[in-house]
Amino acid sequence: MLVQSYLFFNGRCEEAIAFYQKTLGAQVTMMMRFKENPEPTTEGCGPGGGAIPGENIMHASFKIGETEVMASDGMESGKPEFKGFSLSLTAASDTEAQRLFKALGDGGKVEMPMDKTFFASSFGMVVDRFGVSWMVIKPLPMP
Numbered sequence: 001m002l003v004q005s006y007l008f009f010n011g012r013c014e015e016a017i018a019f020y021q022k023t024l025g026a027q028v029t030m031m032m033r034f035k036e037n038p039e040p041t042t043e044g045c046g047p048g049g050g051a052i053p054g055e056n057i058m059h060a061s062f063k064i065g066e067t068e069v070m071a072s073d074g075m076e077s078g079k080p081e082f083k084g085f086s087l088s089l090t091a092a093s094d095t096e097a098q099r100l101f102k103a104l105g106d107g108g109k110v111e112m113p114m115d116k117t118f119f120a121s122s123f124g125m126v127v128d129r130f131g132v133s134w135m136v137i138k139p140l141p142m143p
Contacts, residue, residue, distance in 0.1 A: 005087060006070040009130060010080045013057035013073045016130045023103035024064050024089070031060040034073075064089075079131075086125065086133040097122035097138040104128045104136070 009016045020026035035054030056073035063069075069087075091097035101114045101122075107129035114124030114136065122138040 004068055004070055006072070007082070007132065008072055008074060008080055009057075011053075011056060011073050012080075012130060013060060013071050016132075017057075017060060017062055017071060019129070020062065020064065020069075023106070024100065026062045026064050026069075029061045029063060029068070032058045034058045082130075082132045086135045088135040088137060091122065091136060091138045094122045094138050097124075097136050101126055101136040104134050 007016070017026065017028060017031075021028070033054060034056050037058055058072060058074060060071045061068055062071070089100055091100055098114060101124045105126040105128070109127045110124070111127055111133070112123075112125040114122055117123045118140075120137045120139050123136070125133065125135050127133050
């Protein structure tokens, strides 16, 4: 069984992916625009279901480290709201954790400043400019 994250950006998908490429080194593995659909439609999915410009992203997959994330502009329902979850990034070092946290926070909002905790040498929570919540952690070694 495989569980994957699928993020809907309501018209900002390509911009979000470019941001993740720059800040996290994301690598795009697949991207299809609505105009490239072999079964043409300009209708979105979900409750809005309205017309979506052909240039918008119908489906994309990208890798951040070893993790594949999927994304789209397809849930035409107004401003995207990413509630009730966070994506968690495990950094290789405290320096890397600080860099990732700062990069993700550019244009976003710090929810919990990066600090040392009982479970991590670095841990912080930030919402990026697209509204996606991230936890950045450099865990302490297990005893």
